Amino acid sequence: MQTGKASWLRLRTPVLWLALLAAMGTLSLYASPYTVIMVTNILMYVILTVSWVLFSAPTGYISLATAAFFGVGIYTSATLGGQLPLPLIILTAGVASFVLAALVGALTLRLKGVYFAFFTFGLVELIKHLLLWYEVSVTGVRGRFVVSADNVTIYYIILGILVILLLTSYLIRRSRVGLALQAIGEGEDAAAHTGINVSAVKTFVFALSAVFAGAAGAAMATRWGYVDPYIAFDYLFSFTAVAMAVFGGLGRFEGPILGAVVFAFLRELLITRFPYVYMLVMGSVLVVTILYLPQGLVQLAQKSTWRRLRGHREPA
Amino acid sequence: MKAKRLTRREFLGVTAATGAGLALAGCKPSVPATEAPAATQAAPTKAAAPTAAPPTKDKIVVGMSRPLTGALVAIGDSAFGPISKAFVEEVNAAGGIEVAEYGKKLPIETIIYDDTSDVGTMTRLTEKLILEDKVDFLWPACGTSFIYAQAPLAEKYGYLLITAEGGASTIREMLPSMPHVFVTLSFSDWYQLPVFAELVAKAGAKTAFVTYIADLHGIEYSGSAGIEFPKNGIDIVGLRSLPPDMTDFSEVIRAAQATNPDVFCLFGYPGQIMPTVGTCMGLGFNPKAWLGGPGVNFGFFHTAFGPAVEGIMGFDGYSPKQSPALKELADKLYTGKPEDIQDWWGHPFYWAGLQIWKQAIEKAGSLDQEAIRNIVATEHFETVLGDTWFDKGLLAKECHMAEIGQWQNGVFEVVGPVEHATAEVVYPKPDWPTG
Numbered sequence: 001m002q003t004g005k006a007s008w009l010r011l012r013t014p015v016l017w018l019a020l021l022a023a024m025g026t027l028s029l030y031a032s033p034y035t036v037i038m039v040t041n042i043l044m045y046v047i048l049t050v051s052w053v054l055f056s057a058p059t060g061y062i063s064l065a066t067a068a069f070f071g072v073g074i075y076t077s078a079t080l081g082g083q084l085p086l087p088l089i090i091l092t093a094g095v096a097s098f099v100l101a102a103l104v105g106a107l108t109l110r111l112k113g114v115y116f117a118f119f120t121f122g123l124v125e126l127i128k129h130l131l132l133w134y135e136v137s138v139t140g141v142r143g144r145f146v147v148s149a150d151n152v153t154i155y156y157i158i159l160g161i162l163v164i165l166l167l168t169s170y171l172i173r174r175s176r177v178g179l180a181l182q183a184i185g186e187g188e189d190a191a192a193h194t195g196i197n198v199s200a201v202k203t204f205v206f207a208l209s210a211v212f213a214g215a216a217g218a219a220m221a222t223r224w225g226y227v228d229p230y231i232a233f234d235y236l237f238s239f240t241a242v243a244m245a246v247f248g249g250l251g252r253f254e255g256p257i258l259g260a261v262v263f264a265f266l267r268e269l270l271i272t273r274f275p276y277v278y279m280l281v282m283g284s285v286l287v288v289t290i291l292y293l294p295q296g297l298v299q300l301a302q303k304s305t306w307r308r309l310r311g312h313r314e315p316a
Numbered sequence: 317m318k319a320k321r322l323t324r325r326e327f328l329g330v331t332a333a334t335g336a337g338l339a340l341a342g343c344k345p346s347v348p349a350t351e352a353p354a355a356t357q358a359a360p361t362k363a364a365a366p367t368a369a370p371p372t373k374d375k376i377v378v379g380m381s382r383p384l385t386g387a388l389v390a391i392g393d394s395a396f397g398p399i400s401k402a403f404v405e406e407v408n409a410a411g412g413i414e415v416a417e418y419g420k421k422l423p424i425e426t427i428i429y430d431d432t433s434d435v436g437t438m439t440r441l442t443e444k445l446i447l448e449d450k451v452d453f454l455w456p457a458c459g460t461s462f463i464y465a466q467a468p469l470a471e472k473y474g475y476l477l478i479t480a481e482g483g484a485s486t487i488r489e490m491l492p493s494m495p496h497v498f499v500t501l502s503f504s505d506w507y508q509l510p511v512f513a514e515l516v517a518k519a520g521a522k523t524a525f526v527t528y529i530a531d532l533h534g535i536e537y538s539g540s541a542g543i544e545f546p547k548n549g550i551d552i553v554g555l556r557s558l559p560p561d562m563t564d565f566s567e568v569i570r571a572a573q574a575t576n577p578d579v580f581c582l583f584g585y586p587g588q589i590m591p592t593v594g595t596c597m598g599l600g601f602n603p604k605a606w607l608g609g610p611g612v613n614f615g616f617f618h619t620a621f622g623p624a625v626e627g628i629m630g631f632d633g634y635s636p637k638q639s640p641a642l643k644e645l646a647d648k649l650y651t652g653k654p655e656d657i658q659d660w661w662g663h664p665f666y667w668a669g670l671q672i673w674k675q676a677i678e679k680a681g682s683l684d685q686e687a688i689r690n691i692v693a694t695e696h697f698e699t700v701l702g703d704t705w706f707d708k709g710l711l712a713k714e715c716h717m718a719e720i721g722q723w724q725n726g727v728f729e730v731v732g733p734v735e736h737a738t739a740e741v742v743y744p745k746p747d748w749p750t751g
Contacts (some may be wrong), residue, residue: 034444037440038440038444041440132530136530136557142535143464143532145464220436224436224439225466226464226465228461228532231435231436231461236434270430271384271429271430271431271432272430272444278385
């Protein structure tokens with residue numbers, strides 16, 4: 001009985017993921033054209049959130065640089081669009097974001113806590129203004145048109161990026177690097193003393209997580225049509241990624257994914273159905289979630305949560 | 317202990333429920349307007365889409381992606397927002413738009429989505445309006461960069477798009493490749509700065525100091541000034557770009573003051589214009605001509621500075637003194653409302669754009685985008701601006717009732733072009749009021 005249940009449990013997760021992947025992989029065959037566009041957008045947020053979690057959740061370093069990497073991707077697409085095939089542009093964007101994150105990481109991952117958060121936030125502004133200065137005084141253009149691509153193509157590209165990201169994230173969690181990250185999060189000095197090359201691990205994973213944000217930016221820019229430094233380097237993307245991750249729950253692998261999906265879908269619903277109360281409802285939902293589900297939405301999947309909400313106390 | 321915990325939980329629960337209830341109650345009035353079309357419209361259009369001639373139709377559904385939250389709210393709510401609302405109210409009060417194909421008047425119903433002042437969201441919602449809601453018409457998003465992003469989409473899906481807030485010389489180059497897009501608002505070299513340069517040159521201006529915000533708008537206008545000023549014999553003695561988030565303008569004003577120019581220009585937004593006026597007053601910098609915008613053209617500029625606005629020039633679209641139709645428009649839009657909401661630049665352009673849209677539908681006798689587009693592109697219309705037409709996708713400059721305005725005795729008078737002027741330009745401008 002026990003073993004039978006256990007083997008089913010072990011199989012259940014991969015089967016569910018595969019079923020989900022099959023459903024997502026054939027979406028364009030049965031969903032309406034707009035559903036594909038909407039899901040693309042939701043998946044974009046999942047990518048930003050999961051890529052943020054990849055580095056920030058285990059280490060406890062709150063990065064607000066997501067928007068910077070995303071923006072680098074957007075501008076890669078805007079400058080190279082039409083000159084290179086789309087997959088190459090996306091690859092270039094990923095590499096560019098990796099290089100930027102590696103440089104920034106090597107320079108700044110000595111900063112801890114709130115200092116690191118501030119620096120990464122500043123990075124978004126810094127790049128935005130450098131780019132603005134460059135565009136105004138060197139190229140003389142402020143905004144750029146992005147060569148558009150087919151909506152279904154973009155959907156599958158985004159889905160592809162997400163699948164690679166999830167696999168990467170899963171494998172990292174189970175690898176030595178993942179363990180090292182965990183150790184760094186729990187006590188950086190202790191981790192260093194056990195022989196972990198703390199700086200190298202942090203920089204590498206930080207840069208790796210940036211690849212996905214950059215690639216997603218390059219793909220999404222083709223849907224936007226027109227970008228300028230303000231549009232591309234919008235720090236809201238940084239905060240949204242953090243909010244979605246916390247909303248979903250950092251404790252479990254599925255948490256950030258669930259958070260991003262629910263958050264993005266709720267936002268979509270509100271700005272179209274109840275545009276005049278969008279901010280009000282969004283804020284209320286976040287407050288209620290933090291109050292009642294401090295571990296995020298995934299907490300709903302735990303039986304004890306329901307009991308506690310009804311007033312039962314958990315056995316300690 | 318246990319009872320206490322429960323009380324707190326209950327308190328929070330009740331508070332949250334009340335809050336949610338209030339939120340729902342608060343959005344009730346907007347629900348019929350936004351939700352109803354999606355529900356009622358879906359059936360007829362979906363059924364009708366495959367066949368060319370839909371048999372019945374009882375309304376014209378217009379979709380908009382507008383900034384209801386975010387950085388652009390202030391512009392959207394004072395520019396095209398009130399115009400579209402007043403226009404829909406007026407048309408529906410008269411029973412709607414006569415469409416021959418259906419043999420009756422169809423009222424306008426609007427679907428408005430919040431793009432949160434984000435271009436990516438705007439493009440997605442525009443595609444939602446087109447693909448999912450299958451709106452009959454698209455009305456414009458807010459802002460020049462938003463037009464740049466929305467126009468290719470309208471073109472892709474074959475939707476007519478008559479724009480509102482925004483316009484730039486670079487869009488003129490794109491218009492030949494986008495036959496469904498029509499730009500209503502006047503802009504830098506269409507035909508504001510040529511008129512301004514000629515106006516102040518004739519009055520005797522020889523030198524100008526130009527400042528501009530480092531963005532699309534500022535680059536566009538400073539570039540145009542760089543062409544028009546020398547053409548009219550005005551030397552540009554200083555050119556300064558301002559970072560968009562700059563708040564202290566004293567250094568720039570001192571630099572301008574040092575060159576003692578006849579003309580001072582600030583191509584920026586209210587966020588730059590308002591503090592700069594204060595700085596000029598504080599430092600006693602009073603050039604013979606002071607041009608700034610957008611910002612000077614709004615009622616709130618006058619309410620903020622009172623007598624200090626005298627002689628300041630800005631971009632202009634009309635004056636109620638110019639024709640009975642324009643007076644009627646101003647009365648309709650501003651009577652009984654605070655002066656702050658007045659916009660003497662864009663409003664008549666947006667209104668005329670909607671009038672052209674309505675007349676083109678009536679002339680076409682159907683809701684067919686192509687037929688209506690062809691009429692908009694080629695015919696003349698009688699609008700609030702008089703005889704109005706599009707010239708290669710831009711509202712013809714002959715239809716502009718004004719380019720440059722100047723505050724005189726608390727009224728934003730049209731001073732250029734001279735043939736439309738309601739008052740003669742005051743040059744040099746009077747001193748800043750003392751005390």
